[in-house]
Structures are given as structure tokens and as C-alpha cells.
Amino acid sequence: MRGAYAIGIDVGGTRIAAGLVERKGRIVRESKILTPKTAGPFGIVDAIVGMVEEITAGVHAAEIAGVGIGLPAQVDFTRQSVEYSTNLPLGGVDVRGLVMSRLKYPVTIDNDGHTAALGESRFGVAKGVKDFVMVTLGTGVGGGVFIGGRIMRGSRGFGGEVGHIVIDVDGPPCPCGGRGHLESYAARPAIIRDARRAAATYQGSSITRLAGGDEDAITAEVVIDGANSGDEAAVEIMGHVGDMLGEALVGIVNILNPQAIVVGGGIGESCPLVSERAAARVAAEALAGRRDVKVLMAELGNDAGVAGAAALAFEDHDSREGLH
Ligand SMILES: [Zn+2]
Structure with a gap:
């Protein structure tokens, strides 16, 4: 054909x-x-x-x-x-x-x-959902905004960069040159930074143990595995990622009133705690009438x-x- x-x-x-x-x-x-x-x-x-x-x-x-x-x-x-x-x-x-x-x-x-x-819109978890926002958490934080079943590109096509929403004007630097953006808290390098800090602060930290005693072996995956099996320090780090994502989503949900948020990327898809914590923030903080938004994990990997x-x-x- x-x-x-x-x-x-x-x-x-x-x-x-x-x-x-x-x-x-x-x-x-x-x-x-x-x-x-x-x-x-x-x-x-x-x-x-x-x-x-x-x-x-x-x-x-x-x-x-x-x-x-x-x-x-x-x-x-x-x-x-x-x-x-x-x-x-x-x-x-x-x-x-x-x-x-x-x-x-x-x-x-x-x-x-x-x-x-x-x-995800055509073949995955957002099939049939006309208004949703996708956030991908990986080496960086990317995304896309769907309005009325179509991707919102903006005037030239650069629209939908949810990774560069400002969370804290005095926050850590972002690779884009800005400061305190969602990507500075929720991407792979931020997780490694937070985990190394935790390992250095607490003697005998479980993060160091999870990395096989080698601080240089701390990766985002080590922290995610730890969080998924209930390790306290890892849960705190990944929970914080979810909280920061949630803060960004509160603003997005207030402005766009989407039906769903889809959390994807290597980090978003392997750590349910991130979307759970983000969903809790949205449920608690978004303006009235918008809190029924579903926070879903991407399914196409x-x-x-x-x-x-x-x-x-x-x-x-x-x-x-x-x-x-
Ligand atoms: Zn940025």
C-alpha cells in the first residue's frame, strides 16, 4: 500500500x-x-x-x-x-x-x-487524550504540549520546553544558561549531584553502599533502584525530584487545564515515586477545578x-x- x-x-x-x-x-x-x-x-x-x-x-x-x-x-x-x-x-x-x-x-x-x-499520543498511554502535557525526564528534561489533539509548537516550533520552567531564581545552574529550572532538579546530572552530596554528608550513607562502596559509581540508576526498593536516602532524593516536577506541573495545570500529564523518559518511566509525588503536589496545590488531572507514566519506553x-x-x- x-x-x-x-x-x-x-x-x-x-x-x-x-x-x-x-x-x-x-x-x-x-x-x-x-x-x-x-x-x-x-x-x-x-x-x-x-x-x-x-x-x-x-x-x-x-x-x-x-x-x-x-x-x-x-x-x-x-x-x-x-x-x-x-x-x-x-x-x-x-x-x-x-x-x-x-x-x-x-x-x-x-x-x-x-x-x-x-x-504517546498516537500509540501509547495518551491515545485519545486531546489535552495533555508530556514531560520526559532523562539526561535533560523535555516535553510536549498537546492542545485539542494537536501538538502546540508556538510561533516557530520551540514551544513546550517544560524543562526550563523556573522553580527557584536562586537555584542551581541549568545547562541552558539559566538558573533553578526544572532540569536543574529533575534530570540525571541533578540526581547524581544530590546523591554524591548525600553520600559525602552522611558517613556510611546507604547511597555509597548502593554504589558498591565507590562514590564515583553513583549513577541515577543506582539511586532509582534504591528508591524503588525503599532505601531511605534514595527515596528522599527521588521524592525531591517528584516534588520539583510537581511544582512545575502546578503552574502548567493552572494555565492549560489538561486532562492528563504523562511522565516519561528513562527516569520518569523507571521510578513510580516521581510521578506519585508530583501528582500529590498537583492535587494539593493546583487551583480549584483542575485537580482531577491524571498523572500517568508513559508506556512506550x-x-x-x-x-x-x-x-x-x-x-x-x-x-x-x-x-x-
Ligand atoms: Zn534551563
Whole structure:
């Protein structure tokens, strides 16, 4: 069938995943590689092109609706350009043009928070939910805002950066250059910072024990595992992450009155305490009439980025063909 598949690519700071995706969201072929960080922007483009060729082998070009790419970057959706990227050397690089010049398919790029939100909206926990906000907690904090069943992009496409809501004007620095943003409290580096501080403060801290006695081995995953099994210090650290997320959500819920909040990303999906504590804050502090908002954990895991990027390609294809 014409346009039966789309290719979804999720470019991360650590890993790139590509999938051949059916219209209902099933990933029928997949390829994953480590992100070639030292090869510059062309190394990343080469990797993307190679993965697309691999997963489309034997598939007729007419069956491919297009390629969607989610990037860990500030993407000007209107111009389809990358403005800025903290984790990868993609700022100012015409990723779309470079990929498209080497493949026979149309290419659409977006910010990875948007593609993850699209994935959960079309195929995951937010299916059928018209108004929701996605927050992804991982190496950074990203997100996407859905209003009336459509992603809110703002005037140029940069909308939905929930990770950079100010929690405390005097708070710790944020990688974006700001201070006290949600990302300064709820991303992987913040968890490691808080855990090392706890380990240094309390002699014989359980965090150090959880890390096998080695302070340098403290990772966010060690803290999350500890919290999930009830370790007191780890519960305090991850509970604080949930509280800070909750504070940001109170403002979001007051402004947008969504039906649901979807908490995803590697951290959001592996630590139920985070969304529980955030939900409690929202229930206690949001303005009257808005407190019935559901705080849900994302369910597509790592597939959200690939499936969502494919959904982006399908949408683009269908609007070009006048299908909706
Ligand atoms: Zn920030």
C-alpha cells in the first residue's frame, strides 16, 4: 500500500534508534547504534542514512510515507532548521537537507520531546487524550504540549520546553544558561549531584553502599533502584525530584487545564515515586477545578521516540497528499 510505512529516527546523546513503523504504530524493523559523537555532524548524518537504508531494504519506495527525525535540539519547525543543540554538534546544521539529499524520501525534523509526546499520543498511554502535557525526564528534561489533539509548537516550533520552567531564581545552574529550572532538579546530572552530596554528608550513607562502596559509581540508576526498593536516602532524593516536577506541573495545570500529564523518559518511566509525588503536589496545590488531572507514566519506553517520529512523517505525508 502507498505510504503504509514511515521511518522514525530517534537521535539521542547516547544512542540513535531507527524503526520501520506501520500506521498503527507497530515497529516492524529496528536498528540501534551508539551515537557517533566524535565524527561531527556528518558522522551523525551518515549514521542516519545508513540506518534508513538498512531497515528499508526490499521495501518499495512508494510504500514509505517519509522519514521523521527527533533531535535532542531546539528545532525551528517552520523553517525545519536546527537552532541549537547542547549535547550534539548539530546547531546550525541543515540535518533535514543533508539527509534528504541522500535518500529518496521526504524528511521532517522536530524536537525529541515533541516526537516522544506524539508517540504517546498516537500509540501509547495518551491515545485519545486531546489535552495533555508530556514531560520526559532523562539526561535533560523535555516535553510536549498537546492542545485539542494537536501538538502546540508556538510561533516557530520551540514551544513546550517544560524543562526550563523556573522553580527557584536562586537555584542551581541549568545547562541552558539559566538558573533553578526544572532540569536543574529533575534530570540525571541533578540526581547524581544530590546523591554524591548525600553520600559525602552522611558517613556510611546507604547511597555509597548502593554504589558498591565507590562514590564515583553513583549513577541515577543506582539511586532509582534504591528508591524503588525503599532505601531511605534514595527515596528522599527521588521524592525531591517528584516534588520539583510537581511544582512545575502546578503552574502548567493552572494555565492549560489538561486532562492528563504523562511522565516519561528513562527516569520518569523507571521510578513510580516521581510521578506519585508530583501528582500529590498537583492535587494539593493546583487551583480549584483542575485537580482531577491524571498523572500517568508513559508506556512506550524507548519506542516512543521512534514511533512518534514516524507519526510525524505520516502526518506530513497525509497533509501533502490532502488526506486530512
Ligand atoms: Zn534551563
